[in-house]
Amino acid sequence: MPEPAIEARGLIKRFGDNTAVDGVDLSIPRGGIYGVLGPNGAGKTTAIRMLATLLRPDGGQATVLGHDVFAEPKAIREKIALTGQFASLDEDLTGIENLVLLGRLLGYSSRAARARGMDLLEAFSLTDAANRQVKKYSGGMRRRLDIAGSLIVTPELMFLDEPTTGIDPRSRNQVWDIIRTLVAGGTTILLTTQYLEEADQLAGRIAVIDHGKVIAEGTPGQLKAQVGSGALKVRVADAGRREEAAEILARTIGAEVVRESDAAALSTRLDENARAAVALNALEEAGVELETFALGQPSLDEVFLALTGKPAEPDADPQHDETPAGGPAESVDPVDPAGAAPGTGANRK
């Protein structure tokens, strides 16, 4: 068997009384995208910071690209890139100045750093913004510049910590394209996300984590299959009657009913298609008119609900990534000064 990109056993990290990562096992193959999915505070950032050797585990063991995180952190840092959930670019510098600075830190001559920087800006559709200060960039542009910065040297393994949290859908699609391009170039990616759809779209395998523990692992299809054979989705004609419809579905199908963000939509697990007919009859008898009705595979939202007993994180507000809400998670790690600048990738030689 080829050596995996990451092999972790029983990883533990405590912050005072709070066990942020509580015995995590991960086995991540080389190549492709591995998704770590979980709500805010689940322990995603803490887990990847341990694997990126920015934070020392309190227990367990891990090898990254064949190197032990305790014994050979330097060898690991030389081979990886880490893009932080909270971009750490110099706001007062322009896009190109940020990349040149990083390139110089990584040992490029200024001419070579500039050439590499311009190539990356072009690849990330930021050429027009090259000479603009980063503080004037949108959230999506920042995120792209941050990823560009971590690619000055092509890494074997890249950690992308919530690369699309709080950015608009168009930028999200651009970041997805970038991620797919990186994978096509041979880089292994460990992606954390709160977005089920993102994990579903990108990741070949997913670990779902909650309260510091891996609660499920597998391909998106396997995770979906775990919760049952299918799903029933309905949209009521009058959103005002959704609650009534939800009660009827719960009663006739006997599974938990998910209120989707669309105010007229409901979905539920369906292990037996015949139950759908019973539900439909009951809705009709009650005079609840349906606009659409569909049988399908369960969504990852339903998987999450089934696994954790609570709905997945609702979409954060668009400023989420720029507010200090994530304060504790990003506080400077005393173990290693590089922890203060997870986005720079400056820990590589």
Ligand SMILES: Nc1ncnc2c1ncn2[C@@H]1O[C@H](COP(=O)(O)OP(=O)(O)O)[C@@H](O)[C@H]1O
């Ligand atoms: N540097 C830190 N100091 C104290 N507590 C922290 C620190 N980093 C994270 N935590 C706590 O650990 C838990 C997991 O956080 P985190 O790994 O950031 O989760 P996620 O990235 O999944 O949102 C949270 O309860 C968080 O408050």
Ligand SMILES: [Mg+2]
């Ligand atoms: Mg995080």
